[in-house]
Amino acid sequence: MPTSIANGLPLDHETRPPIINSGHLVLVIKVTDDCPLRCVYCSIAGPLSRRRKAQRRRMRWETAEKIVTEAMGQDFAGQITFEWHGGEPLLAGIPFYEKVLGLQRSLAREGLEIENVVQTNGILIDAAWVEFLLKNDFAVGVSWDGPTHDLNRRGETGEATSAMVLSAIRSLAQQGHRCGVLTVVTKRTLAIPPDEFLDFYINAGIEVFDLLSQEPQFVDDNTGQVTGIGANLFAYAATDAWLAAVFEAWLGSEKYRTIRIRTFENIMRLFVGLPSRVCSIGKGVCPGNLLGFLPDGSVFHCDKFFHDERYRLGNINRESFASLLRNENLVAIEAMNRDDIQHLDCRWKVVCRGGCPFVRYALQHTCEGANSHCCGHRVLFDHIFAAMMHWCPDKVTAAPEQTRPCQRTTRPCAESISDCRAVGDSASIQ
Numbered sequence: 001m002p003t004s005i006a007n008g009l010p011l012d013h014e015t016r017p018p019i020i021n022s023g024h025l026v027l028v029i030k031v032t033d034d035c036p037l038r039c040v041y042c043s044i045a046g047p048l049s050r051r052r053k054a055q056r057r058r059m060r061w062e063t064a065e066k067i068v069t070e071a072m073g074q075d076f077a078g079q080i081t082f083e084w085h086g087g088e089p090l091l092a093g094i095p096f097y098e099k100v101l102g103l104q105r106s107l108a109r110e111g112l113e114i115e116n117v118v119q120t121n122g123i124l125i126d127a128a129w130v131e132f133l134l135k136n137d138f139a140v141g142v143s144w145d146g147p148t149h150d151l152n153r154r155g156e157t158g159e160a161t162s163a164m165v166l167s168a169i170r171s172l173a174q175q176g177h178r179c180g181v182l183t184v185v186t187k188r189t190l191a192i193p194p195d196e197f198l199d200f201y202i203n204a205g206i207e208v209f210d211l212l213s214q215e216p217q218f219v220d221d222n223t224g225q226v227t228g229i230g231a232n233l234f235a236y237a238a239t240d241a242w243l244a245a246v247f248e249a250w251l252g253s254e255k256y257r258t259i260r261i262r263t264f265e266n267i268m269r270l271f272v273g274l275p276s277r278v279c280s281i282g283k284g285v286c287p288g289n290l291l292g293f294l295p296d297g298s299v300f301h302c303d304k305f306f307h308d309e310r311y312r313l314g315n316i317n318r319e320s321f322a323s324l325l326r327n328e329n330l331v332a333i334e335a336m337n338r339d340d341i342q343h344l345d346c347r348w349k350v351v352c353r354g355g356c357p358f359v360r361y362a363l364q365h366t367c368e369g370a371n372s373h374c375c376g377h378r379v380l381f382d383h384i385f386a387a388m389m390h391w392c393p394d395k396v397t398a399a400p401e402q403t404r405p406c407q408r409t410t411r412p413c414a415e416s417i418s419d420c421r422a423v424g425d426s427a428s429i430q
């Protein structure tokens with residue numbers, strides 16, 4: 001059974017230092033893998049799940065209690081984000097989260113900042129949930145796929161859910177609640193012209209959202225050994241090109257000015273020297289910063305690797321945080337990540353810092369011919385950089401050394417960004 005990728009590494013668990021890359025600890029906690037929806041791309045509750053029948057697990061309170069208690073006892077952590085995921089995390093019920101909040105209050109210490117985030121499909125949000133989430137300052141992420149929602153995200157009996165989810169988003173927004181919409185980009189999305197896609201959001205009243213590439217479905221040999229890619233092989237490169245087209249459409253029309261797309265904003269932040277706000281863009285080091293928990297207490301390096309036993313760090317019911325952070329798999333993942341980043345050959349390496357290790361992992365397991373040393377956003381970086389060099393070159397501080405400022409005027413002009421990019425490319429963006 002492939003339980004270790006720590007080939008050749010020292011295995012002296014007790015004396016090994018923990019992997020700590022940041023004082024901000026992010027915990028993605030799957031409180032259940034049960035869910036009222038059957039999304040077409042879901043690896044947990046949807047039709048792609050080979051283990052669906054077995055997966056109606058709920059996290060025991062004792063497990064949640066141990067996670068919160070252990071995390072809040074870590075001296076190195078100045079900030080902890082508890083991200084409550086599923087399946088559908090609202091199935092755990094309001095009393096469960098009230099207990100969590102009570103525990104967090106009892107363990108609070110000066111200088112420790114706590115944030116709770118819930119990532120929901122929105123189906124169960126009613127007036128009581130709105131009141132609870134608002135009162136307790138939960139950040140809420142709601143999954144809504146825009147024009148492809150009712151093709152991708154149907155209920156157990158095949159019913160459409162888009163209108164229900166939109167209604168939940170509006171209920172939260174009416175109360176002035178922080179609510180981010182997450183849209184999964186699938187092959188169906190790529191067929192939609194970018195301006196038509198953005199118009200759909202404007203018409204629905206959704207102005208702040210993010211666009212995430214559908215993750216590939218991995219197949220394994222029933223021991224957790226990944227043997228290949230499943231039926232939903234999905235091309236990151238195609239998504240990247242489509243995102244670049246959406247970016248240009250967004251930039252090209254005044255009517256989209258109020259729209260904010262998280263991925264675009266975070267890449268722009270990198271170019272002006274500000275840190276990105278998401279782990280998958282421009283951070284470079286995530287091992288030890290983010291831990292993923294399954295309902296049974298299993299702990300992995302990031303929730304994206306739940307399918308691969310080599311990324312398992314242990315079980316919170318039996319082990320301490322300190323022990324998990326010294327796990328030999330985590331040490332190996334950390335070393336592999338640093339080595340990968342060192343060998344990146346992309347011109348945007350200095351900005352993206354390798355992006356998300358999961359994307360590199362996915363590219364290594366797919367046959368799409370993509371560069372597995374790419375963060376997945378090479379083309380989007382090209383477009384955003386060209387635009388920024390055109391519109392605000394004085395603010396750009398983080399371009400690769402081999403590029404030179406755009407030769408165009410620093411004054412914003414009405415010409416298209418692709419013209420500017422052509423000039424930039426010929427000038428030296430290589």
Ligand code: SF4
Nearest residue numbers: 035037039042087121
């Ligand atoms: S809402 Fe989430 S957990 Fe439920 S079926 Fe859809 S993707 Fe899966």
Ligand code: SF4
Nearest residue numbers: 279280286302356358
């Ligand atoms: S693997 Fe990717 S998504 Fe997971 S913590 Fe690292 S950067 Fe974030």
